[in-house]
Amino acid sequence: DGGITQSPKYLFRKEGQNVTLSCEQNLNHDAMYWYRQDPGQGLRLIYYSQIVNDFQKGDIAEGYSVSREKKESFPLTVTSAQKNPTAFYLCASSITGGGGELFFGEGSRLTVL
Amino acid sequence: QKEVEQNSGPLSVPEGAIASLNCTYSDRGSQSFFWYRQYSGKSPELIMSIYSNGDKEDGRFTAQLNKASQYVSLLIRDSQPSDSATYLCAVNPSLNAGNNRKLIWGLGTSLAVNP
Numbered sequence: 375d376g377g378i379t380q381s382p383k384y385l386f387r388k389e390g391q392n393v394t395l396s397c398e399q400n401l402n403h404d405a406m407y408w409y410r411q412d413p414g415q416g417l418r419l420i421y422y423s424q425i426v427n428d429f430q431k432g433d434i435a436e437g438y439s440v441s442r443e444k445k446e447s448f449p450l451t452v453t454s455a456q457k458n459p460t461a462f463y464l465c466a467s468s469i470t471g472g473g474g475e476l477f478f479g480e481g482s483r484l485t486v487l
Numbered sequence: 488q489k490e491v492e493q494n495s496g497p498l499s500v501p502e503g504a505i506a507s508l509n510c511t512y513s514d515r516g517s518q519s520f521f522w523y524r525q526y527s528g529k530s531p532e533l534i535m536s537i538y539s540n541g542d543k544e545d546g547r548f549t550a551q552l553n554k555a556s557q558y559v560s561l562l563i564r565d566s567q568p569s570d571s572a573t574y575l576c577a578v579n580p581s582l583n584a585g586n587n588r589k590l591i592w593g594l595g596t597s598l599a600v601n602p
Contacts, residue, residue, distance in 0.1 A: 414594070415594070416575075416592050416593065416594040416595065417531070417575070417592040419589055419590075422589065432589065433589075464530055464531070472519075472579070474519045474521055474536065474577070474579045474590065475521065475533055475536055476523075476531075476533065476590070477533070478530035478531050478532070479530060480529070480530055481529070481530045
């Protein structure tokens, strides 16, 4: 079955540690996105990529980094520079970079202790 | 600052009733509009997209778009307890807004369908 796989689903880390969240899709979609969701704040775009080897900062990119070396993969690293990393992280993809019809993975819930 | 506004709810309806969810947006040039459903603790799932004025029906769901008044609605007929979720409205802004066509999201309306 086609879809988006995020791992891990739950992750606990100590403050100051970098964390990498995996996102893999087999939908043959060109565009991929990382969102963060916090209670009461809705979805906020961290990074997006419309094509391999290219990505753009979203609204809250500080403290995060990404790579897009393969069409299928768009990992997100939450660095120690991110001041409030505890959140629900969502990876999504779309056929093109138009951004409207997104398919989401199941999400990764990161808790920093 | 382009915005998408939704009533946070909770909107409570009895089973079998029509649930009406509304969304207004500020960018008059917006091109396309989407409704996503998000169950508690889960990721959003696209349920409707609409691009032109009028109604679009898909099963029990009807999306309504009125660009002149800058609102988009989602009607759920014969509401079921399984429809209880948060419904997110997302808008693709205008091509000439100087942005990269990133979606603008509302905060969502919580719907509770009571048996």
